[in-house]
Amino acid sequence: VGERKYLIGGNWKSNGTYDENAERIKVFNGLGPIPDNVEVVLCVPYLHIPLCLTSLRDDIEVGGQDCGSNVKDGAYTGEIGAHMLKDIGCTWVIVGHSERREGFGMAGEPEGLCAEKCKVALDKGLKVMFAIGEKKEERESGVTMEVCAKQLEPLAKLLKPEEWANVAIAYEPVWAIGTGLTATPEMAQATHADIRKWMKDNVSEDVAKAIRIQYGGSMKGANAEELLKQPDIDGGLIGGASLKDDFFNVINGVP
Ligand code: PEP
Numbered sequence: 001v002g003e004r005k006y007l008i009g010g011n012w013k014s015n016g017t018y019d020e021n022a023e024r025i026k027v028f029n030g031l032g033p034i035p036d037n038v039e040v041v042l043c044v045p046y047l048h049i050p051l052c053l054t055s056l057r058d059d060i061e062v063g064g065q066d067c068g069s070n071v072k073d074g075a076y077t078g079e080i081g082a083h084m085l086k087d088i089g090c091t092w093v094i095v096g097h098s099e100r101r102e103g104f105g106m107a108g109e110p111e112g113l114c115a116e117k118c119k120v121a122l123d124k125g126l127k128v129m130f131a132i133g134e135k136k137e138e139r140e141s142g143v144t145m146e147v148c149a150k151q152l153e154p155l156a157k158l159l160k161p162e163e164w165a166n167v168a169i170a171y172e173p174v175w176a177i178g179t180g181l182t183a184t185p186e187m188a189q190a191t192h193a194d195i196r197k198w199m200k201d202n203v204s205e206d207v208a209k210a211i212r213i214q215y216g217g218s219m220k221g222a223n224a225e226e227l228l229k230q231p232d233i234d235g236g237l238i239g240g241a242s243l244k245d246d247f248f249n250v251i252n253g254v255p
Contacts, residue, residue: 006228006254007168007212007235009129010042010242011065011094021048022055024243029057031248038235038254041092042242043129046080053089063092066100067126069117082121093121094237096131096151098174115154118167122159127166129214129237130155132195136175144173145194152198161204168212170237171195176217178239185226185233188215192232221249229255 016024021044034040041061044052052062068079085093096114103109109117118128132151134144148171159167171191173183183191192213200208215227216237227233238250 004234006038008040009237011239012044025056034059061091063090065094067093082124086124092127094129112154119158129168129170131170133172164207170214170216172216182218189230221246224250224253
């Protein structure tokens with residue numbers, strides 16, 4: 001991986017009562033050390049962010065799972081702005097998760113909005129895990145990279161090259177999220193290499209070399225090591241397994 005530090009993100013999604021998540025924090029606090037070459041961030045439900053900030057071990061950062069596109073306070077009922085996440089003490093936010101792009105049966109978030117949210121979050125001083133990825137039928141019809149490029153293009157238009165320093169790309173094939181199906185290490189590596197090449201051709205060679213590309217999609221202790229040893233896989237974004245102590249097997253799966 002060269003100088004790229006591994007980035008392991010956990011995504012608790014909409015899971016857990018206050019007490020259940022307090023218990024998860026207790027479990028994580030009692031687990032072993034985090035290797036020096038790994039950065040770990042846990043993205044938890046908004047309501048439990050203060051709990052994590054005050055009681056989760058210091059070597060795990062805390063992030064949001066989404067943010068609004070609003071740049072400041074105002075009449076945006078229900079939105080949590082990036083400036084609010086930053087103010088409370090978060091350092092990261094996930095933007096463009098496929099569940100939000102799809103919209104759980106409601107209107108989803110188009111590519112342009114995801115790019116806009118990412119830009120606002122960066123402007124407010126957060127780091128962003130920008131999630132992209134193709135659906136099953138898109139992979140089957142051979143358009144995986146076209147789909148990823150379409151999701152990255154609006155962001156490449158909005159960001160100055162130096163702003164990419166605070167972005168990680170989370171490549172998450174939609175068909176692998178929460179399904180138990182994982183891309184094979186070879187399949188994931190091939191797409192990560194394509195994404196890095198796209199970054200080289202469309203942003204810059206330096207950004208392409210430096211940017212961390214995480215894999216997401218049913219990653220767990222049992223498959224993390226094989227995925228993380230691929231040259232272009234610089235970490236993971238982990239849903240289901242981040243709710244359990246298996247999250248630490250993923251962290252310890254880094255080479
Ligand atoms: C995710 O939510 O980003 C994810 C990859 O979920 P899971 O690990 O459960 O597939």
